[in-house]
Amino acid sequence: MDSANQSRDMLGRRGLTRVAEARTILLDRLDNLQHPTERISLGDALDRVTAEPIVAAEDLPPAPRSTMDGFAVIAADTFGATQSLPAYLQITGEVLMGTPPEGCLERGSCYRIPTGGLLPDNADSVVMLEHTVPVDETMVEVVKGIGSGTNVIKTGDDIRAGVQALSAGHRLRPSDLGLLAGLGIDKVVVYRRPRIGIIATGDEIIDHRQPSAAGKIRNINSVTLAALAKRCGATVTDYGIVSDREEIFFATVARAVEETDLVFFSGGSSVGVRDLGERTIERLGSPGILVHGVTLKPGKPIIIGLCNQTPVFGLPGHPVSAMVCFDFFVRPAVRALSGERAGDCHPVPSISARLMRSINSAAGRLDVIRVRLDRDQGQWRCHPILGRSGAISTMSRADGYFLINEDSQGLAEGEQVEVYIYQ
Numbered sequence: 001m002d003s004a005n006q007s008r009d010m011l012g013r014r015g016l017t018r019v020a021e022a023r024t025i026l027l028d029r030l031d032n033l034q035h036p037t038e039r040i041s042l043g044d045a046l047d048r049v050t051a052e053p054i055v056a057a058e059d060l061p062p063a064p065r066s067t068m069d070g071f072a073v074i075a076a077d078t079f080g081a082t083q084s085l086p087a088y089l090q091i092t093g094e095v096l097m098g099t100p101p102e103g104c105l106e107r108g109s110c111y112r113i114p115t116g117g118l119l120p121d122n123a124d125s126v127v128m129l130e131h132t133v134p135v136d137e138t139m140v141e142v143v144k145g146i147g148s149g150t151n152v153i154k155t156g157d158d159i160r161a162g163v164q165a166l167s168a169g170h171r172l173r174p175s176d177l178g179l180l181a182g183l184g185i186d187k188v189v190v191y192r193r194p195r196i197g198i199i200a201t202g203d204e205i206i207d208h209r210q211p212s213a214a215g216k217i218r219n220i221n222s223v224t225l226a227a228l229a230k231r232c233g234a235t236v237t238d239y240g241i242v243s244d245r246e247e248i249f250f251a252t253v254a255r256a257v258e259e260t261d262l263v264f265f266s267g268g269s270s271v272g273v274r275d276l277g278e279r280t281i282e283r284l285g286s287p288g289i290l291v292h293g294v295t296l297k298p299g300k301p302i303i304i305g306l307c308n309q310t311p312v313f314g315l316p317g318h319p320v321s322a323m324v325c326f327d328f329f330v331r332p333a334v335r336a337l338s339g340e341r342a343g344d345c346h347p348v349p350s351i352s353a354r355l356m357r358s359i360n361s362a363a364g365r366l367d368v369i370r371v372r373l374d375r376d377q378g379q380w381r382c383h384p385i386l387g388r389s390g391a392i393s394t395m396s397r398a399d400g401y402f403l404i405n406e407d408s409q410g411l412a413e414g415e416q417v418e419v420y421i422y423q
């Protein structure tokens with residue numbers, strides 16, 4: 001099915017789809033999928049995505065507290081106080097941590113209070129210890145006048161009861177877990193982690209624990225791609241290295257589609273075995289192939305398909321190309337399957353850096369240029385790492401990458417580029 005409206009040439013080959021368009025075609029299809037949810041404890045909730053809004057059931061803090069060590073006072077008793085004309089206050093009580101203060105503050109008196117202590121009734125502010133001089137056990141001089149509310153966090157100042165603390169579709173960060181803990185919430189309803197099935201193909205591929213042998217190369221892709229998938233919160237099932245004999249390959253991809261939420265195989269996406277990858281996706285269910293071939297380098301021969309609600313990707317065999325395709329297409333799809341709101345996706349951190357050598361690019365393709373970063377006189381500099389898309393060490397050496405757009409023919413030494421950082 002030519003659902004991506006990709007035209008074919010006289011030999012039946014499809015044209016390349018621009019990267020942004022390919023991503024839109026994919027993500028539009030994933031927009032309305034239903035995601036299963038589960039209820040889990042805060043301790044397990046880091047990086048999970050909320051499936052419903054969370055509303056504060058109580059004020060935080062639930063009562064006014066001091067933000068300084070000092071004396072709880074009625075601010076009006078300190079008005080106009082200075083070093084030369086201090087206010088004298090009677091110490092009539094002490095606030096102890098963890099217990100509500102006893103009694104209530106009278107005009108002209110104060111309570112000792114620690115940072116975090118609950119304000120006694122009638123007190124409206126706290127004088128820092130540093131702005132007082134002890135007279136004796138029962139009296140203190142206040143040498144600086146303060147306004148009402150000084151050094152106090154009021155009831156609900158942090159968050160008020162009834163206010164939405166977190167929206168649905170939000171990936172929970174450490175700070176969010178802290179907010180929920182502060183509100184006394186332990187159980188959260190989150191989307192289930194997407195399950196990803198990974199398949200490697202190619203007669204030359206052997207397990208990385210095998211000794212080297214003539215004509216064989218070790219399976220790099222399943223390891224790097226599984227790690228990338230785990231980084232975006234998925235659970236991974238490795239279906240191993242599968243023969244590209246059609247019935248064996250088809251049966252394995254079919255099982256992965258049955259058992260997981262997103263499947264990718266690497267290798268076999270280019271001309272050599274292209275038909276096998278294409279045929280497999282088409283046989284597995286509708287709508288089948290969405291895109292085959294994008295204006296991306298490396299990563300051009302990617303196949304993007306959808307088989308009865310399950311995205312299936314044929315990633316290029318070259319390890320760098322497979323990783324780049326993961327960044328551009330698989331990760332956004334995993335995020336969509338995680339239930340994360342599109343606008344809420346964590347942007348890849350990036351920095352501006354000075355390009356240290358000119359790079360040419362063919363118009364019509366989006367080039368992903370790996371770089372090493374260093375600093376010179378407080379400025380970031382980036383050094384392109386040249387190497388083939390089969391060389392995994394180029395990725396391992398890279399701190400990040402920058403892009404040369406489809407409409408550009410290259411960038412000159414000295415230009416500023418935006419470098420996206422590899423984690």
Ligand SMILES: Nc1nc2c(c(=O)[nH]1)N[C@H]1C(S)=C(S)[C@@H](COP(=O)(O)OP(=O)(O)OC[C@H]3O[C@@H](n4cnc5c(N)ncnc54)[C@H](O)[C@@H]3O)O[C@H]1N2
Nearest residue numbers: 200202218219220221222267268269270315316317318321
């Ligand atoms: N005539 C053409 N040849 C190729 C084209 C083209 O347009 N015309 N495209 C090239 C590009 S670009 C890429 S990328 C590759 C994509 O190849 P495939 O996706 O079909 O993958 P293979 O041919 O099976 O493998 C390519 C390369 O990667 C190695 N490989 C495969 N799987 C793994 C793995 N799991 N771990 C490590 N390395 C792996 C494989 O041994 C090959 O060396 O095609 C170009 N050719």
Ligand code: MOO
Nearest residue numbers: 298299300321389
């Ligand atoms: O696009 Mo291939 O993916 O350059 O190496």
